[in-house]
Amino acid sequence: MAQLSITSSAASQIRHVLDERGHGLGLRVSIKPSGCSGYSYVLDFADEAANDDITFEEHGVKVFVAPDALEVLDGSEVDYVSEGLNRFFRFRNPNVTDECGCGESFNV
Secondary structure, eight states: OOOEEEOHHHHHHHHHHHHHHTOOOEEEEEEEEETTTEEEEEEEEESSOOTTOEEEEETTEEEEEOHHHHHHHTTEEEEEEEETTEEEEEEEOTTOOEEOTTSSOEEO
16 A cells, blocks of 8 residues: 655645635645656645545645556655745655756656
8 A cells, every 4th residue: 555644844834825725625746757857746736636536644634646646656755844945845755766966856
């Protein structure tokens, strides 16, 4: 069975954005071919669940993953971090074998 974990920091940010939007079910995570290393993460907020979505729930929030991204994302942790003035979702993905220098894309 596939796994995806959500840190409390990521859950707080997801909840915050959903509250600001006034609607939505959770975070949608997918991947797309991109960049110099192969794939990049695609993040959006889910207003409805697709029939084939795989749903992960932790700390009271949901993350929806498309089935075609599940193999690449399996075992990942979704975190929300602050580095200086930058704040962003960070993925700790054990399947990544290489990343591009700018950090925008990865290979598995």
